[in-house]
Every structure is written in C-alpha cells, then in structure tokens.
Amino acid sequence: MEAHLLRKYFIMGSQNCDRDPIEILTEAVQAGITAFQFREKGPGSLAGLRKVVLGRQLREICYEYSIPFFVNDDLELAKVLGADGIHVGQDDRFAEEVRARFPDKIIGLSVSNSLELENSPLSAVDYLGAGPVFATGTKSDAKTPVGTKWISQIRKQHPNFPLVGIGGINTTNSNEVMEAGADGVAVISAITKAKDIQAAVRSL
Ligand code: 3NM
DSSP: OOGGGGTEEEEEOGGGOSSOHHHHHHHHHHHTOSEEEEOOOSTTOOOHHHHHHHHHHHHHHHHHTTOOEEEESOHHHHHHHTOSEEEEOTTSSOHHHHHHHOTTSEEEEEEOSHHHHHTSOGGGOSEEEEOOSSOOSSOTTOOOOOHHHHHHHHHHHSTTSOEEEESSOOTTTHHHHHHTTOSEEEESHHHHTOSOHHHHHHHO
16 A cells, blocks of 8 residues: 555544534545544444444545545445445454455554564555554553554564554644654544644644
8 A cells, every 4th residue: 555645544433523523524634634444433333324324424525535445343334335445453353354355455454562563464464553652542442552662663673564653643742653653643533622623634
C-alpha cells in the first residue's frame, strides 16, 4: 500500500460520536483525512442491519471523496460494503486467513508489543497499527502504552513497512509520533471530540 494514505487515519463508530456520525465523517473528509476505518465496536455500538445501514452511508462518503474505507474486524461487513481494506487485531482472526479470503484488500494488523510484532505475519499484511502510543480512554481494553520509543524501534527494524501509530494521539502530540518514524497517526477522539474538526485535522 502507499504509506502516505496512513498519514491522517480517522477511526470511528457511532459509539464514539456525540452527534451524527455522517456529519462528523463528512467534516473530517472535507478537512483532509487520508483514510477512514469504520469501527462499530464496544459498548453502545450498533449491530445487525443498523450497523450495515450506517456502514453503507459512511462507505459512500469515502467513495465520493476518494479516500480508502476500512472495516474493523468484521469480514462479512467488509465484503458487503465493498471495503478497500480490513483492520484486524491480535484477538481477531489470523491475518493469514483474512489475506487468503481477500487477496486484493488492504490488510492492517494491530501490534502492542515486541512479542506480538515478532509473531506477526508481516508478509500477509500491508500495514501495522502500533499502540497504544499514549494512554487512551477510548478503548477500555487497550494495552500498556508503548511510547514513541517503540515506534522508533519498529521503524529501525522495518525501515520501509507502512506504520501508523494509534492510541491517545492528539493535535499536541502527533508530531512526536511522526518524528519517531510513523507514516501517520490513527485517531478517534482527536476528531470525534473536536470542537472544530477542520482545525483539528489540519493541526494533526
Ligand atoms: N486501538 P483515541 S488504541 C481503537 O492500541 C484503538 O490498538 C488501540 O482512540 C490500540 O484516538 C485505540 O481516542 C483507541 O485514543 C484510539
């Protein structure tokens, strides 16, 4: 994949939103996010048909603005929505299985420590999401923050592998993540909770 697509990677599900997710995504794409992940997961999230209906609307916005649309974990949904890519975590299906089923989609994998990284099938995935870089209140089961040092280490080990930092990243600390060698920052609350999404995305 082209690593520059990871630069401002916005992740969201309706559970992260205090107002209409469609409005939030529209503002974010107009402000210049480079990729979007639909992550309808955790307390308060939609399921079944309501999840599909929202997903379709969000997918359409990304299509209209020509930015890649990713689905978190849900392979069936990724297929139904014609997603450009799928993001899987360590607890989700093995990345190799996802690759076998979707040879042409972009596949991202979360890593939270060196052991996970060592055991990751890098040849089966297109990019890594490393984190949480900083403490985050958005994901209740987030692991211990890895800090930007670990981002630098991964970059040293894998000089050319597309890499995005995630977790607790905001307009104030995103530059540290980029300086550590990430290709981009993946954020939820820095955008969903922003008073001015245009300004937040620009600042990221
Ligand atoms: N994954 P915020 S942290 C979805 O560490 C997610 O893998 C993480 O939300 C990981 O930008 C996280 O609001 C939540 O901190 C990111």
